[in-house]
Amino acid sequence: MYLRCLESLPPGQGGVSSDQLAALAGVNSAKVRKDLSYLGSYGVRGVGYDVEHLKLQIGLELGLERDWSVVIVGIGNLGRALANYAGFGDRRFRIVGLFDNDPDKEGLSVDSLVIEPMDRLAGAIADRRASIGIITTPAPAAQEVADLLAMAGVRSILNFAPAVIRIPDGVDVRRVDLSTELQVLSFYLHRTAG
Amino acid sequence: MYLRCLESLPPGQGGVSSDQLAALAGVNSAKVRKDLSYLGSYGVRGVGYDVEHLKLQIGLELGLERDWSVVIVGIGNLGRALANYAGFGDRRFRIVGLFDNDPDKEGLSVDSLVIEPMDRLAGAIADRRASIGIITTPAPAAQEVADLLAMAGVRSILNFAPAVIRIPDGVDVRRVDLSTELQVLSFYLHRTAG
DNA sequence: GCCTGTGAAGGCATTCACAGCA
DNA sequence: TGCTGTGAATGCCTTCACAGGC
Numbered sequence: 001m002y003l004r005c006l007e008s009l010p011p012g013q014g015g016v017s018s019d020q021l022a023a024l025a026g027v028n029s030a031k032v033r034k035d036l037s038y039l040g041s042y043g044v045r046g047v048g049y050d051v052e053h054l055k056l057q058i059g060l061e062l063g064l065e066r067d068w069s070v071v072i073v074g075i076g077n078l079g080r081a082l083a084n085y086a087g088f089g090d091r092r093f094r095i096v097g098l099f100d101n102d103p104d105k106e107g108l109s110v111d112s113l114v115i116e117p118m119d120r121l122a123g124a125i126a127d128r129r130a131s132i133g134i135i136t137t138p139a140p141a142a143q144e145v146a147d148l149l150a151m152a153g154v155r156s157i158l159n160f161a162p163a164v165i166r167i168p169d170g171v172d173v174r175r176v177d178l179s180t181e182l183q184v185l186s187f188y189l190h191r192t193a194g
Numbered sequence: 195m196y197l198r199c200l201e202s203l204p205p206g207q208g209g210v211s212s213d214q215l216a217a218l219a220g221v222n223s224a225k226v227r228k229d230l231s232y233l234g235s236y237g238v239r240g241v242g243y244d245v246e247h248l249k250l251q252i253g254l255e256l257g258l259e260r261d262w263s264v265v266i267v268g269i270g271n272l273g274r275a276l277a278n279y280a281g282f283g284d285r286r287f288r289i290v291g292l293f294d295n296d297p298d299k300e301g302l303s304v305d306s307l308v309i310e311p312m313d314r315l316a317g318a319i320a321d322r323r324a325s326i327g328i329i330t331t332p333a334p335a336a337q338e339v340a341d342l343l344a345m346a347g348v349r350s351i352l353n354f355a356p357a358v359i360r361i362p363d364g365v366d367v368r369r370v371d372l373s374t375e376l377q378v379l380s381f382y383l384h385r386t387a388g
Numbered sequence: 389g390c391c392t393g394t395g396a397a398g399g400c401a402t403t404c405a406c407a408g409c410a
Numbered sequence: 411t412g413c414t415g416t417g418a419a420t421g422c423c424t425t426c427a428c429a430g431g432c
Binding site for chain 1: 197198199202218219220256257258262264270271272274275276278279287325326350351352356357358360366370372373374375376377378379380381382383384386
């Protein structure tokens with residue numbers, strides 16, 4: 001988030017204080033300083049942080065100095081939207097495969113990639129060295145897809161299916177659940193008089 | 195999340211224990227009990243919780259006994275995907291408006307709704323009693339859209355734009371940031387070797 | 389015997405507050 | 411004077427552990 005805030009700064013701006021960054025990120029300035037202190041002591045007392053240096057250091061810490069290859073499984077509306085999504089961090093994340101179990105979709109192309117059948121998934125992950133898998137299937141298929149991904153060597157999964165999936169140790173999952181987000185909003189609306 | 199887990203249970207299952215629910219949700223059983231205890235004492239010692247009753251109570255707490263009207267601003271790939279998204283909680287959330295500032299998109303229809311220009315946004319929110327707004331614009335437009343939404347009376351915002359937006363008190367924002375999610379995955383991959 | 393409800397303990401993240409340095 | 415870096419204080423969330431009830 002700090003990286004994003006730094007990138008939104010005008011190019012000329014050489015330095016930034018924890019107060020400024022806190023305002024941009026919507027957090028407390030002490031938190032900014034403590035967070036950034038984990039990277040090392042890159043700030044200058046009385047002055048602030050050097051924007052370019054900080055961007056570089058955060059990028060290094062996040063592992064953004066290299067590209068990561070990504071496969072997407074489940075090419076419905078959401079999968080297609082993600083495949084087209086230009087916002088994937090300056091192309092640090094390269095999409096190298098689209099998979100769907102619907103034979104009718106096989107061979108259709110989305111953003112210069114061709115949709116492949118599920119039986120090619122494991123081979124493709126190995127061949128193309130994919131380490132991230134995105135699941136955009138319906139909920140019932142999510143666990144099976146996660147198993148396939150993990151088995152084939154994917155070590156990080158972004159799960160958009162509305163289901164909790166279980167994976168082996170060493171594989172990391174993050175869940176993005178649109179309908180849960182809406183339900184949380186519903187809760188707040190309901191709470192604050194409604 | 196518990197609600198989702200309960201809904202995934204076979205219809206016949208009358209009761210459920212905190213241990214079972216914990217396994218489904220991927221959390222500690224003490225946490226389940228503590229969380230559910232905020233709803234009231236609906237469990238029976240030695241037995242567990244009644245599935246149907248629990249679903250009802252959670253739904254009530256979340257404000258899901260009524261429908262909420264939603265507008266989506268920014269009808270690119272992601273906005274379109276969300277408009278089509280059948281998974282919006284059993285239609286508890288009704289999409290009542292699609293808006294985009296691109297004149298070429300005006301009048302196009304998506305899932306039985308027609309894309310409208312931005313100058314109709316405020317009127318539509320008032321007329322159709324929308325209380326939730328979804329922002330799927332590019333980052334630079336997000337703040338302006340958020341201001342418009344808040345001004346027009348929307349009280350909850352789901353922000354998919356990769357930007358931190360500032361809104362008046364009384365308006366609630368949740369952020370879903372796909373590229374941040376990927377960067378977090380990148381961090382873990384980077385961390386755990388290679 | 390089994391499972392809930394909950395005080396108490398523990399752990400983690402945030403914030404405070406200020407010493408230290410430019 | 412201005413702003414960082416960080417111990418100490420705070421507060422929150424999670425987990426433990428067990429009394430209480432079926």
